Amino acid sequence: MKSLMLFSVLAVLGCSSSTKVYNQSDNFIDIEVAKEKFYMECAVIDKNENKSLMTFYAMNGDTVEEFIFRRISPIDLCENTIKKFYAKILKDVRTIQLVGITPLEKKRNYLEKEMVPELFKKPNYLRNWTFIRLQTSKGCEAYFDNDCAPENYWGGLFPQK
Numbered sequence: 001m002k003s004l005m006l007f008s009v010l011a012v013l014g015c016s017s018s019t020k021v022y023n024q025s026d027n028f029i030d031i032e033v034a035k036e037k038f039y040m041e042c043a044v045i046d047k048n049e050n051k052s053l054m055t056f057y058a059m060n061g062d063t064v065e066e067f068i069f070r071r072i073s074p075i076d077l078c079e080n081t082i083k084k085f086y087a088k089i090l091k092d093v094r095t096i097q098l099v100g101i102t103p104l105e106k107k108r109n110y111l112e113k114e115m116v117p118e119l120f121k122k123p124n125y126l127r128n129w130t131f132i133r134l135q136t137s138k139g140c141e142a143y144f145d146n147d148c149a150p151e152n153y154w155g156g157l158f159p160q161k
Helices: 002-016 074-091
Strands: 017-024 029-032 038-046 050-059 062-070 095-101 126-138 140-141
Touching: 017 050, 017 140, 029 050, 038 074, 038 126, 050 074, 050 126, 062 095, 074 140
Parallel strands: 062 126
Antiparallel strands: 017 029, 029 095, 038 050, 050 062, 095 126, 126 140
């Protein structure tokens, strides 16, 4: 009985640390990661001009998938409103599913900032995506209100054939 319980615990832990790519094409990604393979920050573009971008990161093998908001926001707004809003959604969830479109070409990983967890500095590559939506067991939040609707799964793109 103990070995069955141990196997069950290990199976659950193994599943929670995996990365699942549901769909990916040249212009689209739908990826789910365990919470420990996820990170978010208000990436400061220019402190003097008070500019930042809400950014989500997901580990995908030797690549960090970076999902960036479309609009620059003041640092205070990003830190005290947007980031806190997503932190509430992410509280007590095991996995996070992210959808993005129109990536930039994969490049060497540049995440060397002090605040970035060490895990996200290790992969060789980083690829930027335009953020479409974030989904957890608590629901879905999209950049545009209607992008959580099933008919908008592809984020405005036509599916690949």
